[in-house]
Amino acid sequence: MKIAIAGSGALGCGFGYHLQKSGEEVTLLDNWADHIQVVSENGLTITVNGKEDNLKMNMCKPHELNEEMDAIFVFTKSMGLKPMMESIDHIIGADTKVICLLNGLGHLKTLEHYVDKKNIIMGTTVWTAGIDAPGITHFNGQGPVELQNSDPSEKEGALVIVDMLQRSGLNGVYSDNVNYTTWRKACVNGTMNALCALLDTTIEKVFSTSTIDSMLSGIVTEFATVARLQDDIKLDVEETITYLKNLADKVGAHYPSMHQDLANNRPTEIDFLNGAVAEASKRFGVEAPYCQKVTDLIHAKEDILGIPSASNS
Structure with missing residues (x-):
């Protein structure tokens, strides 16, 4: 082929x-x-x-x-x-x-x-x-x-x-039901990718922090809410968090792609992950403060590094 x-x-x-x-x-x-x-x-x-x-x-x-x-x-x-x-x-x-x-x-x-x-x-x-x-x-x-x-x-x-x-x-x-796995993968990138990029470290170290449970719960809950409202996809928050932790155990030493992007002065995909959830939440009249704040912080880091965001590149 x-x-x-x-x-x-x-x-x-x-x-x-x-x-x-x-x-x-x-x-x-x-x-x-x-x-x-x-x-x-x-x-x-x-x-x-x-x-x-x-x-x-x-x-x-x-x-x-x-x-x-x-x-x-x-x-x-x-x-x-x-x-x-x-x-x-x-x-x-x-x-x-x-x-x-x-x-x-x-x-x-x-x-x-x-x-x-x-x-x-x-x-x-x-x-x-x-x-x-x-x-x-x-x-x-x-x-x-x-x-x-x-x-x-x-x-x-x-x-x-x-x-x-x-x-x-x-x-x-x-x-x-690839829509379900797409949303669950988006949760992977909206947590592991974004948090490693912001904290400048590996998946393993992010998932060993004292605040990881709070961060995962906040971000995944917002993804699950928008997945249900937008695509009728039902993400179980606790099951998804367990999946994320199990995955982190397997690939903990990895610096994910969003971290690699910032390290190489490239714009990130945040607008297609947490940013997409934050924007969709406005259409549905719900709150997504975790995703909005993560998006804002990633764009702030892009600004500091002199990287144009995806929406402007």
């Missing part, structure tokens, strides 16, 4: 590596010139769960790929989805499957402007990753990649992608 990875940062490289190792024809797409040059000249150097490897991979800028793909995995930042879709429109055919594994909320509406709904597969992943230098990444985890086709009548298309992920070691599973 001809596969493009649209947005080949840490997670995109990890998925592309596994898919090519399993026999798929993969092209990494990105706009970071130094990253492209190193991968093109030296191959991708990647450490997967502590084991280092190097793999020769095709990599170029989106406009430089000039053939239709069978499948495209989208791994941009939330604010980069629209410009990426515009730049890869020429490689999307009538039957090209587009698999969205982005963090954040509201991406289906964006994708529907560029792709027939029958070809959009939404999903979530709990794999973690990071870039150590151009062309050098790490990729950790073993959890599921949950997928569901946006058009219920097109389940078979999603099952083909699920099978491919299983064969590549990425643990694909079909979900009958």
Whole structure:
């Protein structure tokens, strides 16, 4: 299968590596010139769960790929989805499957402007990753990649992608309610990502603080309220907090992506996470003080560092 990875940062490289190792024809797409040059000249150097490897991979800028793909995995930042879709429109055919594994909320509406709904597969992943230098990444985890086709009548298309992920070691599973897992993943990023970015530390250290229970309860309760009002998704607050703590035990040494963004002077995805919850709460006439304050603090930190926010970039 001809596969493009649209947005080949840490997670995109990890998925592309596994898919090519399993026999798929993969092209990494990105706009970071130094990253492209190193991968093109030296191959991708990647450490997967502590084991280092190097793999020769095709990599170029989106406009430089000039053939239709069978499948495209989208791994941009939330604010980069629209410009990426515009730049890869020429490689999307009538039957090209587009698999969205982005963090954040509201991406289906964006994708529907560029792709027939029958070809959009939404999903979530709990794999973690990071870039150590151009062309050098790490990729950790073993959890599921949950997928569901946006058009219920097109389940078979999603099952083909699920099978491919299983064969590549990425643990694909079909979900009958990916909206639920999307909201729960948003809770992961709205707590772990945001708090690690604000406190400038790892997941493990954030979750060992004396105030973690209060912070988790406040943020998750607000996510659960908006999920119910907006999408009729029922998130159990206590179950979600238990899930977060169990996940933190597994990936505690990790600096999540929002922390990495600030460390590298890049805008964060906060407006598509806590910010989205805070904005939606206003429409529904409910309060979301935790999410609003977290959003304000992240934007304040962006301002201090001289980073344009996602809404202004």
